[in-house]
Amino acid sequence: MEFTLSETQLMIRDMVRDFARNEVAPLTQELDKSGDFPLENYRKAAELGILGMTLPEEIGDVEADMVSYVLAIEELAKASASLADSCMLVDMLASLLYKYGSQKQKDKFIQPLIKGEIFGCFAVTEPNAGSDVAGMRTTAVQEDDHWVINGSKMFINNAPIADMAIVYAVTDKEKGSRGGVTAFIVENGTPGFSRGKAEDLMGQRSLKVGQLFFEDVKVPQENILGNVGEGFKMAMSVLDSGRIEIAALALGIAQAALEESVKYSKERVQFGRPIAKFQAIQWKLADMATQIQAARLLIYHAAYLKDQGQNYTKEAAMAKLFASDVANKVTNEAVQIHGGYGYIKEYVVERLYRDAKITQIYEGTNEIQRVVIARQLLKD
Numbered sequence: 001m002e003f004t005l006s007e008t009q010l011m012i013r014d015m016v017r018d019f020a021r022n023e024v025a026p027l028t029q030e031l032d033k034s035g036d037f038p039l040e041n042y043r044k045a046a047e048l049g050i051l052g053m054t055l056p057e058e059i060g061d062v063e064a065d066m067v068s069y070v071l072a073i074e075e076l077a078k079a080s081a082s083l084a085d086s087c088m089l090v091d092m093l094a095s096l097l098y099k100y101g102s103q104k105q106k107d108k109f110i111q112p113l114i115k116g117e118i119f120g121c122f123a124v125t126e127p128n129a130g131s132d133v134a135g136m137r138t139t140a141v142q143e144d145d146h147w148v149i150n151g152s153k154m155f156i157n158n159a160p161i162a163d164m165a166i167v168y169a170v171t172d173k174e175k176g177s178r179g180g181v182t183a184f185i186v187e188n189g190t191p192g193f194s195r196g197k198a199e200d201l202m203g204q205r206s207l208k209v210g211q212l213f214f215e216d217v218k219v220p221q222e223n224i225l226g227n228v229g230e231g232f233k234m235a236m237s238v239l240d241s242g243r244i245e246i247a248a249l250a251l252g253i254a255q256a257a258l259e260e261s262v263k264y265s266k267e268r269v270q271f272g273r274p275i276a277k278f279q280a281i282q283w284k285l286a287d288m289a290t291q292i293q294a295a296r297l298l299i300y301h302a303a304y305l306k307d308q309g310q311n312y313t314k315e316a317a318m319a320k321l322f323a324s325d326v327a328n329k330v331t332n333e334a335v336q337i338h339g340g341y342g343y344i345k346e347y348v349v350e351r352l353y354r355d356a357k358i359t360q361i362y363e364g365t366n367e368i369q370r371v372v373i374a375r376q377l378l379k380d
Contacts, residue, residue, distance in 0.1 A: 077252025
């Protein structure tokens with residue numbers, strides 16, 4: 001089995017690492033306090049080709065494979081999980097448009113998205129449809145040459161600032177998720193479509209997460225993404241790769257926490273010597289590093305399977321489950337190593353501790369990941 005990264009993969013990793021260290025990291029703590037969106041870094045990420053990185057070269061600037069992409073996400077997340085999350089969303093939206101969109105839809109939205117000129121969002125989750133995606137209640141009814149959407153979405157990344165949304169709605173209640181859900185493109189400014197305020201988040205505070213509301217929103221037939229009834233299948237098609245990406249983001253958070261802990265343990269002196277000299281701290285660091293490396297290999301394996309065109313549903317779920325759990329364990333230990341300082345917002349590990357939690361929740365809770373893994377095992 002080959003573990004050596006290619007020259008291209010290393011080049012992409014190093015390019016993103018330099019950007020993250022030199023331009024992103026210095027702003028992250030202040031943005032966490034203010035809750036402001038990292039617009040300056042986001043636009044620079046677009047210039048570097050990080051937005052839409054996995055798209056074909058004739059569309060984007062890079063055309064990275066999945067292994068390269070998880071390397072990039074890890075480096076971004078080490079500096080700012082919020083920025084990494086925002087970049088990943090663009091890749092998801094652009095990929096959906098590239099795969100399922102009409103030529104008109106591609107021409108209108110893909111380039112503005114990956115150039116950072118407009119913001120988009122992926123609207124599935126509802127007040128009563130979180131883990132149970134098939135339980136969504138937002139409906140779309142056909143009337144002549146258009147569709148009328150009613151309902152609401154919540155916990156939607158970019159909702160308060162979205163210029164366009166890919167919205168999933170029930171178009172046939174009897175069919176449900178098996179052919180009864182359709183994806184629509186809804187643009188800001190459409191009558192009846194409104195965006196809620198940004199939520200005050202615990203972690204990843206630079207994300208703009210909120211609600212979307214639809215009151216008799218008329219959407220033309222040409223704004224259907226893909227075909228009528230294929231929405232649920234389309235949504236599920238991006239979840240597997242999305243889980244690998246969330247795993248890589250969690251990995252970046254964990255790696256940053258480890259690096260901060262190693263640095264601090266060498267500097268903090270107690271009982272006349274650095275705490276790194278104490279076995280209790282050494283064992284914590286050893287466990288943290290081992291768990292991080294195990295998560296990294298799970299992620300690389302899942303990404304490799306995707307690049308090879310093989311089924312990777314189980315491996316993606318395993319990577320997301322394990323890496324997000326590791327991120328929470330490692331950041332908890334990082335705060336403990338820092339002692340009282342770890343509980344102060346001035347220290348990076350306090351933010352990392354908060355940033356890590358959501359990785360166990362979004363893109364399918366870890367309870368759902370266990371369901372996915374078990375089903376794959378039993379199916380095999």
